Amino acid sequence: MLREFLLDAGLSPGGEAPPVLLVACSGGPDSLALAETASFFNRRGDYRVGAAVVDHGLQPGSAEVAAQAAQKLGAMGLHPVTIHRVRVPESGMGPEAAARSVRYEALDAAAEAAGADAVLLGHTLDDQAEQVLLGLARGSGTRSLAGIPPRRGRYLRPFLGLRRDEVEEICAAQDLDPWHDPTNADPAYARSRVRTEVLPFLEQALGPGIAEALYRSSRILAQDADYLDGQAAETYARLRSEAPDSGSPDEILLSEDGLRALPPALRQRVLALAAAELGAARPSWERVRAVEALLRREGSAGPVQLVGKVSAYRQVRGKPVPQGASSYGNLVFRKKSSA
Structure with missing residues (x-):
């Protein structure tokens, strides 16, 4: 899956100077499984693969978690592996959005320093389903309901079509010991409530396959949004003065x-x-x-x-x-x- 995704993104393997990939890794199951998968191509020489770990400092022991993640990544043969400690500011955008903002700033800097052609993110189909439900709850439009894009600039999400239990199986098969973020089960966060309460309820009430259905809807809506946004840009240029x-x-x-x-x-x-x-x-x-x-x-x-x-x-x-x-x-x- 990863190889085909990279080829579709225009990143051909091998050559005198193989493309440089940077895995954004928290040490959790999704990103650790992605790093392990990418390390296979690193060992073959198809791609040069490094990793970046962002420590938000929001939880006790976060520095230790980041150091352990970096150690695991280094043991996979990834290089360089860097840790980026950031400060999440208090702002009106909320803690999750503020953390996301500084995280991408750190990843941008890490990618520039490593000369990375792409940054790989470990979002899964379950993340996409959760995103679509959150968009529905906010009363958002087509672009928001399209969810997380598989590709945005240098950021690629090759696991977006995999279920979360599938990436956990990769971790188990490779004897990886991922870190489990306690906030994923914290009901204080809307995303956590969707993950632990809403989606399981929908699966029970409507039958299995809800997450896959939401993922399919996001892909259809993404195509619609891309088309409408393109038409709007052309129309805006025509009407603007x-x-x-x-x-x-x-x-x-x-x-x-x-x-x-x-x-x-x-x-x-x-x-x-x-x-x-x-x-x-x-x-x-x-x-x-x-x-x-x-x-x-x-x-x-x-x-x-x-x-x-x-x-x-x-x-x-x-x-x-x-x-x-x-x-x-x-x-x-x-x-x-x-x-």
Whole structure:
């Protein structure tokens, strides 16, 4: 499976300078099994394989866990094996999201230092099923329900089609002794509740195969999301313009007539792209719908406040856009100057 996945990603084995792979390993069953699988190709000389262990410092004894994981990776013949100790900041994004952010920063740095062509992550089909259920619970859109992508830039997830018990079987067959993260069973975390309570309940109530069904749905939705995102990018480029004579990089115009002609699935993505170009986080569905309401030309002309000091409004006939030129017939997206 790993070899085929790497070939599909354009990483051909062997040659004078084999591709460099970096396994992100916590010492848990998924990443340890992935490291063991990759080590086979390392010994054959098909790929040069190293590993990076990120110690978030969130649990007592985390440094020891990281050191033990690094020792196991070294015994597999992986090189280099590095440990990266990070500090998870307190932020409004929540502990899991904050940990994820600093983890990827550390992995980016490790990949650059190792000259890695790809970073391998040990996510499994069960992780994907959990992600889809969490997206459903949040009322998310197609992109979120598509779940974890098999590939994003240099990050590859070759085990995404394997069940968690299958990777545990790899560990058992190779006499590996993986670390089991206690937070995976901690009900304080929504993902842990999905893993230990929700999915088992669904399997019992609806029959086996729920995780596989959620995985299939994620793959179908990923194809749909890719297509719609591509269409939205082309449409956005066609409808986008800048206010005449404003010369401001913080102001974008979108044709109202052009937007009205779009189906909602495209129109909402185009509106989100305008906000994103001005540096805003992806707006919620409710905020995008509020911007759409401006197109009906009923009631308020705005502004609709979005994230990141970005607002959207339509110009009333005969009245100039604040600090801008006349642009009637367009929705105007502006970012408030920090000066």
